[in-house]
Amino acid sequence: MAIREIRKYGDSALSKVCRPVEKFDAKLWELLDDMAETMYAANGVGLAAPQVGILRRVVVIDVGDGIIELINPKILHTSGSEAASEGCLSFPGEYGLVERPTYVEVEAQDRNGKHFTINSGEDHLLARAFCHETDHLDGKVFKSVAIRMLEEEELE
Numbered sequence: 001m002a003i004r005e006i007r008k009y010g011d012s013a014l015s016k017v018c019r020p021v022e023k024f025d026a027k028l029w030e031l032l033d034d035m036a037e038t039m040y041a042a043n044g045v046g047l048a049a050p051q052v053g054i055l056r057r058v059v060v061i062d063v064g065d066g067i068i069e070l071i072n073p074k075i076l077h078t079s080g081s082e083a084a085s086e087g088c089l090s091f092p093g094e095y096g097l098v099e100r101p102t103y104v105e106v107e108a109q110d111r112n113g114k115h116f117t118i119n120s121g122e123d124h125l126l127a128r129a130f131c132h133e134t135d136h137l138d139g140k141v142f143k144s145v146a147i148r149m150l151e152e153e154e155l156e
Helices: 026-041 124-137
Strands: 046-048 058-061 068-079 082-087 095-100 103-109 115-119 146-149
Touching (some): 046 124, 058 124, 068 115, 095 124, 103 124
Antiparallel strands (some): 082 095, 095 146, 103 115
């Protein structure tokens, strides 16, 4: 495993739509392992492949309950709504007020290509992470959906 460089705002990889993963092989497993290590080293709760310069539909998330790997994720259903502060490893030190669903159901594949469905349950942070990271796969960053950017003294 290796820590990869996190691409910062202005990098063109952050504005591109990612291609689906078709090969579920050792190269993908290495990417997933590296992304998890990179996310943990940066004290993040999620990381999408374009943030490390790979234009594939791959996401890792850990909101405190263990790693979740999502390959080719699709949001199936959302409900509820909550505006809260949100940041991004690609925008260090910047935070915005972003409205996101409080419940999200996602269909994805695991590292072996097996399809599964997962939902956020009552975990609003997980719902937020599902949306934030899948946005990255479509070339969207949190600043583009923020109601407004926040000052440091406004952070929750």
